[in-house]
Amino acid sequence: MDLGLNRRRKQQKVIPDGLKELYPHDLNFFTVPPSSEISLSEFEDLAVERLNVLRILAFASQKPVKQFGTEWKNFVYEELQKQNLKKFLRIIKSSGSSNPSELDYQARRADHISHFILRLAYCRSEELRRWFKDRELELFKLRFLELRGASVQQFLEINNLHYYPINEDERDELREQLIDSTGGLFILDNTDFYKVPFSDVPNLVRNRKVFVQSGYAYIPSFELVTCISNIYRHTLSENLIYAFKRMPLLDDDRINHLLHNLNDAYTGKDYSEVNANKSEIQVGNLDKHAKDHYPLCMRHIHETLKANHHLKHGCRLQYLLFLKGIGLKYEDCMEFWRQEFTKNIDEDKFQKQYSYLVKHCYGKVGSMLNYSPYSCVKIITDSVGYGEQHGCPYKQWESTVLKEKLESYGLRQENAIEISEMAQKGHYQLACGKYFEYTRFKENKNVINHPNQYFDESYGAIKREEFE
């Protein structure tokens, strides 16, 4: 597919050799759209991966630590690691352009393509554009700050940004002014200064952080990131508007569909808040809900719990957060947990060993953070050990096991086969959507991104119908 929205589709295949010319640098201004062919599933995977990167940034920026400071960075890197976003970790942390490996090139390609997919998904409204732009800027800044040595100047040259440090004579001449007018700590003789049009650094000018003369701002090298990211912001703004205008030319329903759901996924619908109007979820109804409204992953965990009165840690976490997300109150959840677990163990042991996690998930102890229920991507990419029941069944289970399970749930044989074939090909979330269709007997309009979204679409829809 052609993300450049060119009217004529190019059929050119990417050959690894071409990557060198296409991606001379880790950092990319994304001025040229990708023109290679990719499969629908790769399309989806890349989009979701980048979305997760952006979400990590959004989350990190809400933390009470200095943006782009060490703590902030460490948090981002840890999260990227945890969520297994290897390509992005690679491309953010590698220092620029020297001696790239095949893996580097693959990462650059993923970066490039995923940016353009999300650009399409996020160009549709002012609000979406703003969110996307802010996150992409954070990503860009982080990456620019990680560039080392000559790769900064290389990046500038590749992108035709003619910024060069002023020479020593000029610096000596402006010595006093630069010392007086430049904010931040620096040693004049160790710092390069770039002379840039003042409108390239409106924020530095506005706050009187730089020396300004005849319409030019003299920015120290450590502020170059402000300048470059400001330029990036402008081009990105324009490009988003451009994409928005060209959007109607994209006539592939599958892609449109996918893009449409991607941006729904953003609004932080991370289901971390216990929704007040959903709080009529009763413990007594959970069995029925599991049968009618749970996605397969959660239904399986629920049934495991009911059968064994025990769950392993990974399962417990995944399910508790899900329960919180569907609106089960903390007290009710604790009671449910106690009822089940104490069928095998005594009350005392439960209190000591298992009640903690419930409190933890609801943010009652520990860091008091409000944990969000896991999204599909998180569940799918989580590692699942032998004998563990969590994770995404479409990915974890053998296709015969999956097929049998689905049939045992009352699906017709051909439907069960269809779903397990999808899963086989790696389209887990699409398979999940089909399961929705065949159990709910209605069309699945949105790609399943989140077990709680699944529940909402199934149960919420019924509630809404009843209401009407």
Next chain:
Amino acid sequence: MGEYTEELLQELLPLFYSRLFPCNSFYRWLSYGSSATFKLRELSFTLLGDIYIRYQSFESMENFSNELNKHKPIKIDIGAIYNHPPKYKTQIQKFGPVEKELVFDIDMTDYDDVRTCCSGTDICSKCWKFMVLACKVLDAALREDFGFKHMLWVFSGRRGVHCWVCDENVKKFTDEERKAVAEYLFVKKDGHKNILFGDKIHTSLRRALTIIKPYFNQMMFVEQNILGTDEGIKKFLKNIHEEIRIQSEEVLRSVEGSEARWKVFCDYFRTLSQKQSIPKIYKNTIEELMLLYCYPRLDINVSKGINHLLKAPFCVHPKTGKVCIPFNPKTVDKFDPATVPTLTLLVDEINKYDQITKEEEMADGVNSSKIKDYKKTSLLKSITVFEDFLRNIERELKQKRKPTPMEF
């Protein structure tokens, strides 16, 4: 004709628009060398009885002049240049501003907490000095820091000044660029903390200080006498950082008189500095005080947005009857708002001139009625300032539009 009163406005405005308002120069200015530009400009009229008509635009100078004479607005505001003639605003879907001068508005009422001579709408030669300094500081910063060339400075008719930056590239500024310039030139006035700039003083503020210094003592301590009263001392101390506030008060009260008090305070502060017993970030307290009192107090909202309207030069202020005349920032020291011509004065001057020439014509039979009316009045000087400003713009436009020689 005597003193101006508001009641005379209705009677005198027709004459003002038909014989005095420099319609031609005004049109030349807003055309910037192209009549198409003038057509896209929003002008709004305020009519007697506070009827406000926005989004007017005019096809030509004649059209503009006719409408002026017909409506006789008590105020004209200048808005942005739009993508379509503003008068067709409702018929056009994507109507929006595209260009405008960068404007600055400084009003004396923003200085009420630092002037003791007058308050509210009143001004006198003592507090006018705040405007003089504002003009000098701002003009220098616009020229030197930003490299702007075409500034038009205008008396706002009562108690303030306006500045129009008319450079070609400036008119194209985005809101972001306007905001950057405006805030760069803005030093927050309320409270001590905001003005703190630590141990370094930005070059632009340093320049402001060199401009302010020669005026400062005379202006603040002799004329405004800000340390002369108990209340004044208390107010002053609020701007001194806590650790030395009590001693400062003692020092101030140890002598009598505003000027003497400032002197002992400065001595005391310098001694502390020399002993290095002042935290670094308070090192520049004296400079900060100077800026706090005398740095231009911009109404930055006027400057930030492309579609903010501002009163046009050569309007008559309805309350004072004074004409909003352009002046030369280089000689702003000599500008005295008290001598700005009023409507009544101008009409008297015309009549007097007409009377004399009539007598002379009768005597030697020469017809001198071709002389433009404003040349007979004290408006002449400000129109000359305006014409000079226009000539500079037009010269630059001509140079730019000169076709570059073709290369083969």
